[in-house]
Each structure stands twice: as C-alpha cells, then as structure tokens.
Amino acid sequence: MRVLSIDVGTSNTVAVLAVPGQQPRVVEVDGAATMPSAVYADEDGVILVGRDAERQARMDPTRFEPTPKRRIDDGALLLGGSVVPVTDALAAVLRRVLDETVRQLGGALPDEFRLTHPANWGAARRNTLMSAGRLAGMTGNIVMVPEPVAAAAHFNRLAPGSSLAVYDLGSGTFDVAVVAATPGGFTVQASDGLADLGGTDMDQLLLEYVGRQVSNRDAARWQQLLRPESTADRRAQRALVEDVRAAKEALSRHPQTVVPMPEPFADVTVTRPELEALIRPSLTRSIELLSSTIAASGVHPMSLAGIYLVGGASRMPLVGALIGERLRVAPVSLDQPETAVASGAHLVPRDGVTIRTQVSAPSSPRYPTTGDFMAGAQFPQLAGPAPAPASKGASKATMVALGAIVLVALVVLGGFLVASPSRFPSAADCSGTPGSPDGKGFTNCTRQLAGPVADQGDCQAGYDGSGVAVTGLASVTCHIDGRTVVYTQTASLEERDTKVHDLIGGYTNATTIRALWAGNGLRGEYWSVGVSGVGVVAFTVSDRPLVGVLTAPATADPSSLTAAKAAETFEHSVQPGT
Known part of the structure; x- marks a missing residue:
C-alpha cells in the first residue's frame, strides 16, 4: 500500500512517501526536501504556493500569507482583493505536494494519506485540515496523526512501557509532549504548547535588534521599512525579513554572520552570543514548559528514553544547552529535524494512539x-x-x-x-x-x-x-x-x-x-x-x-x-x- 505522510508545518511542509519494497523517501518539491507553506493569490484568484508564492510576494506582499496554518482559526484570509477560505489555502499547499507525488508515481494516487497535527488540536482544527485534504484531491483514506507521536515513532522504536519527550520548536509554534509506548501503539501522556513562540518570533527579535543598530542614521526611512505603504517599501521589507531569518539560521552553524541592509543603512554584523541573549528568555519559557509537561506525565526526566528535538528552530545550540542545564538530560537531534514528523507518521499503527487525558x-x-x-x-x-x-x-x-x-x-x-x-x-x-x-x-x-x-x-x-x-x-x-x-x-x-x-x-x-x-x-x-x-x-x-x-x-x-x-x-x- 502506498502511504503519503504530510507534515504541514507553520512555515514549511514536508512529505514522505512509503511504497512497498522501497525505503520511505522524502518527496522533494522544486528540488528541496522542505516546501514553504506560504500561499499567494494572484489577480485572477489563482493560489500559488511554496517558492512560487515567495517569489510573487516581492511583487505584491499584500497578496501573500507566509503561515496559513497559523491562521487556521480565522476562517478566511484576505489576500490582496481576494477572500480565500483557510481550507482552500491549505488545500493548495497539500495539492502541490500531491501533484508532485502523483508525478513521481507515474500518475497513480497514494492509497492512504497521513496528515499530522499538534497533539492539542481539537476536532474543529483537525476537521479543517482534513477538509483541505479532500479539496486537494486525497480520495483515499485519511488518517490524522498527532505530531509528537509521529516524531516518537521516527526517533525511537520504544519498548512497551517506556516513554520519551518530544520538544518541537517550529517556525510558528512550540509544542511539547511525552509519549509512551504500549503493546498496541502509543499513548500521549501529557502535552502542551506555546502559540506565541517559534522561529518567526525570534526573527522578529533579531530584526528589532538590527533596527536599534541602524535606525539612528535615518529614523524615518526605518519606519518606512517597518510600516511599508508603497509596493517598493513592501518589497524591501520582505527582502530584509528573509535576510534576517537567514542570518539567524547561519548563527546555528557559525559564530557570527552579516545581515545585509537596504540603503541607506550599513550592513550589520551579529554574533551568536548576541542572538542568544535576545532569545534566551523565550527559550527559557519553552524549557520550563517542557519540564512541567514531563512532570505532569508522571515520568522522571532521567527515566525517559530521551528528549528529542523536532522543528527547524530546535537546531539552535542554545536549545540543547538550556535543556541540559534544566533537566540534566542531553537532548537528541537528527541532521534534519524538519523531516522527523513526516518520516515517522507512516510508522504509527493506524489503531494505536490514545491521549491519556481522554482515557x-x-x-x-x-x-x-x-x-x-x-x-x-x-x-x-x-x-x-x-x-x-x-x-x-x-x-x-x-x-x-x-x-x-x-x-x-x-x-x-x-x-x-x-x-x-x-x-x-x-x-x-x-x-x-x-x-x-x-x-x-x-x-x-x-x-x-x-x-x-x-x-x-x-x-x-x-x-x-x-x-x-x-x-x-x-x-x-x-x-x-x-x-x-x-x-x-x-x-x-x-x-x-x-x-x-x-x-x-x-x-x-x-x-x-x-x-x-x-x-x-x-x-x-x-x-x-x-x-x-x-x-x-x-x-x-x-x-x-x-x-x-x-x-x-x-x-x-x-x-x-x-x-x-x-x-x-x-x-x-x-x-x-x-
């Protein structure tokens, strides 16, 4: 049976295809393992997604939504002059992944689809995502899988009775859960999250820091970048935001980097200690929530099979350092934490998940x-x-x-x-x-x-x-x-x-x-x-x-x-x- 697992992240979407007789593989879209979850509505009402949407955003940012998943409760998006239901926006993202998968399968559709979601999502949000899947053309069975359960299945094939914690720091949100293995599958013992903490929030902190370094040269021009009114200013703002995000990611690999700045501002050099000073309070909140969630599960941190890092923002070295200081446990990560959830979704038994708070x-x-x-x-x-x-x-x-x-x-x-x-x-x-x-x-x-x-x-x-x-x-x-x-x-x-x-x-x-x-x-x-x-x-x-x-x-x-x-x-x- 061909199974397509899709993790629609706040900022990026990842899909993994499992075909009998082959190793599961990431479905590359536009030559990359991750596809931006962004959407853009053109003047004819056609919804572009991924990198196509990001390219068009430089032309008219008012028609662009970089994180439609974060808007799931809004019902509809105003993109330029178009009102786009959230289900349609998410369906466009899923359809792009499905089209590429069908192309790789020679025109055949997968037999089953697995869509991942935060463990604390209620039925209303899960239904919105499932509805988007149907609109995207998913005609087979759709299975909804909690993200921490998928991550647990990917990281570690637990022995029944053992537990692990999943620390999921994505671009838009932070989620944490403790997952236990049972003879028939998995149990989410405890879960929680922070809707206002993610990589994009850290991007904003870095942008504000850079602004403090340069805005004294031309305060009026800096305000134009922050509150653009013309198309040219919106393009400049979009480019600056992308450069700030790239700088943050580079500081996970290098001790310092340079943020290119638009005229008339000079480029700004930022060091890793400077970035860590900015984001430490936010990350401390996430570590405290991780600690309290583990306590709520009734499992001692030292008894866990591991604390596993998921999500692109978890790459930051400070994350692992703070977890080690607070819980005396060294967390585990992979080279590509962005793909962990999608990779694990197909390993979860279809009838093998419970949520302890609902038992x-x-x-x-x-x-x-x-x-x-x-x-x-x-x-x-x-x-x-x-x-x-x-x-x-x-x-x-x-x-x-x-x-x-x-x-x-x-x-x-x-x-x-x-x-x-x-x-x-x-x-x-x-x-x-x-x-x-x-x-x-x-x-x-x-x-x-x-x-x-x-x-x-x-x-x-x-x-x-x-x-x-x-x-x-x-x-x-x-x-x-x-x-x-x-x-x-x-x-x-x-x-x-x-x-x-x-x-x-x-x-x-x-x-x-x-x-x-x-x-x-x-x-x-x-x-x-x-x-x-x-x-x-x-x-x-x-x-x-x-x-x-x-x-x-x-x-x-x-x-x-x-x-x-x-x-x-x-x-x-x-x-x-x-």
Whole structure:
C-alpha cells in the first residue's frame, strides 16, 4: 500500500512517501526536501504556493500569507482583493505536494494519506485540515496523526512501557509532549504548547535588534521599512525579513554572520552570543514548559528514553544547552529535524494512539480517520438538516477497552446510576414520551447527554430564558462557569434536525464549524458559530432525538470569541465524557 505522510508545518511542509519494497523517501518539491507553506493569490484568484508564492510576494506582499496554518482559526484570509477560505489555502499547499507525488508515481494516487497535527488540536482544527485534504484531491483514506507521536515513532522504536519527550520548536509554534509506548501503539501522556513562540518570533527579535543598530542614521526611512505603504517599501521589507531569518539560521552553524541592509543603512554584523541573549528568555519559557509537561506525565526526566528535538528552530545550540542545564538530560537531534514528523507518521499503527487525558471518556481510543470526521467540516451556513453520521465498527480489543471505560464512567456518574442502575438508555428508550425526570429535571436520556455537567453545574428543569435553546418535550437549563447549556429531548429526529437547522441557519453572516464528537457512550455532531461576542454550539446525538445548546459569552474582547474558540469551549468543558 502506498502511504503519503504530510507534515504541514507553520512555515514549511514536508512529505514522505512509503511504497512497498522501497525505503520511505522524502518527496522533494522544486528540488528541496522542505516546501514553504506560504500561499499567494494572484489577480485572477489563482493560489500559488511554496517558492512560487515567495517569489510573487516581492511583487505584491499584500497578496501573500507566509503561515496559513497559523491562521487556521480565522476562517478566511484576505489576500490582496481576494477572500480565500483557510481550507482552500491549505488545500493548495497539500495539492502541490500531491501533484508532485502523483508525478513521481507515474500518475497513480497514494492509497492512504497521513496528515499530522499538534497533539492539542481539537476536532474543529483537525476537521479543517482534513477538509483541505479532500479539496486537494486525497480520495483515499485519511488518517490524522498527532505530531509528537509521529516524531516518537521516527526517533525511537520504544519498548512497551517506556516513554520519551518530544520538544518541537517550529517556525510558528512550540509544542511539547511525552509519549509512551504500549503493546498496541502509543499513548500521549501529557502535552502542551506555546502559540506565541517559534522561529518567526525570534526573527522578529533579531530584526528589532538590527533596527536599534541602524535606525539612528535615518529614523524615518526605518519606519518606512517597518510600516511599508508603497509596493517598493513592501518589497524591501520582505527582502530584509528573509535576510534576517537567514542570518539567524547561519548563527546555528557559525559564530557570527552579516545581515545585509537596504540603503541607506550599513550592513550589520551579529554574533551568536548576541542572538542568544535576545532569545534566551523565550527559550527559557519553552524549557520550563517542557519540564512541567514531563512532570505532569508522571515520568522522571532521567527515566525517559530521551528528549528529542523536532522543528527547524530546535537546531539552535542554545536549545540543547538550556535543556541540559534544566533537566540534566542531553537532548537528541537528527541532521534534519524538519523531516522527523513526516518520516515517522507512516510508522504509527493506524489503531494505536490514545491521549491519556481522554482515557476516561467512553469513546474509541483510535486517533481519527476519514470515517470519524466529515470532509466538509467548515462552511458558511447549513444548507439543510444534516444526516446522522455513520458509526464505525470497533475491533474486539477496542470493545473490551470501551466496556471497561464505560464501567468507570457509570461509577463516577452516581446520579445516573440512580436513574438507571444497570446500563445507559438505548436509542429506543429515548424515542417517544420522555421518562420521569429526576430532581433536576433530567430524563435518563438528557442526563447521559449532559454527562458531568449534570452534577457540576447549577441545573433546573425547563428553559429559564437565558442563553440560546431548542425547545422540545423536556428541557433542562444548566449554568456552569459563566456559560449556559440547555439540554432538550424532542419528539423525533426530524423535529430535532429541523430546529437545529433553523437555529444555526439563522446566523447567516457567521462562520460555522461542523464536526463530530463522541463521549459518554454517545456519538454525534456539533455546529459552532461565533457572532456579536457570543459563541453558540448546538450538538446532537446521531441516533436519538436529543440536542444540547451551549451559549458562551465573551469575557473580554467580544471579537476574540470565534467559532473555533466556541468549539474548543464545547470540546474541553461541555462535551460528554470530557
């Protein structure tokens, strides 16, 4: 089976092709192992990617986006006069890699695709990436693989029971995870990250340092470079940024280098100690997070099989030195840390990944594949009532694991056991007339949908008029952490779907995220919108006339509550089984 693994990094994309009978190989695009993840929209709306995009950026930087992955929550990009959905931008990047792969395969498509993602990405972001894959022409099975798991598989074939840490410092973000080997695959024991730390942030620190050396000669001209208004100034700024980045990378290999400067400024010599003084505070933050994540995993640093460096920015010698000082462990790196994630993705067993923080949820321990997430996960509005998602079958081992997890969940949910001492209600139990409500107004069916919220929140029977709701035969309103959740049992699936469609379809000017969820013995779908400082998430169960509606008001800047943020609130605080 031909497997194409793609690591869409913040600044660079790497792909590895595994073909039976051959050693896996990096798919070179334009003669290089890494392809810039950049996109550029020309005047006709055609999206250029990679080095073609970077070349065109010198002509009109307003049409250029160097890091579309960093904009995954924005929904759309404004490139010049074109509004480009993020899914389209990412699809263009994936399509360029796929086209080159198909050319190398003599016109044949790979049989399976593996797309890597940060371990802490929620379903909304994973769906955006998967949707981009489908738009790019990936017709085979798509498997989503957490980046640290792929890195662990590449660096070290761990013996079951052993763990390693992955320190991933890329151009746009920093991620850290502790991964353990199990008899069937891998477990992410703990993970965390810093969205505001990456190689580009260090480039900015170096640019500001260079500016302090030269700006006194012509302060007005320097401000023109920093805030360009003309096309010529934008080109000059773009060239300067590229030269600063190249200088930073050179200082990983040499004790000093020169940053070429545009007229009227003189070139600036920068030494490695000067750069390290600038970036030390930022790198110290990453080392502290590495240390706390290892502690959260319950594994002592000296007991790890290793601390492995991933991402181009991890090449900086100061990274290894700080890790050694803080943890007394010498980290391990390869000659090309940029390719580690893509190289390891195809080594991960398809059904062999779990996330420890989700073990208590009675959902499948597999990482998501095509059947688990919808290809069209993000769209402007609903076109009509959505069909119920199909459930995937589980292996015997998975079913045994699920049975044990459900048993634990039943013990924890004592209130539910009072209502149903032997089992969760079936789909048939939740059809027709609702059963007798408990003291808070929950039926057996709505209590299962509410999960821990039923016990942790301030809940009362009926809809109290706060937040947003879908009405039906029986409702319960819960207030928890400043948010409102209304759980409702309707008369039929058709009635439920119509009401959800009317609710979400009413937000005509809002970006809508659509994804699947699973937990507490249920599987279903959710829709998330963010508008006017309020996030609204409607979630349903695939085979039962149940619906919940979360209303999450913004606590600070109203514009900060996007559909993606509302989706994350649902996944982390309200989704049954979390």
